[in-house]
Amino acid sequence: AQSVTQPDIHITVSEGASLELRCNYSYGATPYLFWYVQSPGQGLQLLLKYFSGDTLVQGIKGFEAEFKRSQSSFNLRKPSVHWSDAAEYFCAVGLMNYGGSQGNLIFGKGTKLSVKP
């Protein structure tokens, strides 16, 4: 069955330090991959997405992610974290429906990021 694993429930980094959030997926076909961010009590904001092509994708707010098919991973990175990046981050895989187009998303359980001053 399709699944997404985010191994780290909670990560704390110092402001200005680099960040890497891990995401592993299990999916038989070519995956469509997404990272979303959620602030407390809010909906999800799309950070970046991977459909095909260049395996290093750039997103908003200085985030990037790299798709590694051999490792079934799509890790999110940022070179220098800002206090405003404190939030919860969700990795998701988009499923293909019977019509061959994308249906719903399968989400990981999320990684909560705290930023120390």
Add this chain to the structure above:
Amino acid sequence: DTGVSQDPRHKITKRGQNVTFRCDPISEHNRLYWYRQTLGQGPEFLTYFQNEAQLEKSRLLSDRFSAERPKGSFSTLEIQRTEQGDSAMYLCASSPRTSAGTDTQYFGPGTRLTVL
């Protein structure tokens, strides 16, 4: 365009009551999705529509749940005879259907349901 909107943002109800939530997608997005998110979990898919047709329903969507999108624009999600286990954030998302199937879903702010 102001994005996906949901109403109400918060709902407190007593067990056994019926509740209805509304979602207005981004205009011209023909796909609309409902998800449920409980504390400490990622969103879980409930159902989705393409225009007015409900194309897929999760097994999470029990008989007490019903969703409609009557004119292919806004959608409603109704929960009948609410239970405490229904307490969650209900998220709506919309996407434009692309010919390549590379849909990107944009989420609303959610409706937080508390069942007492």
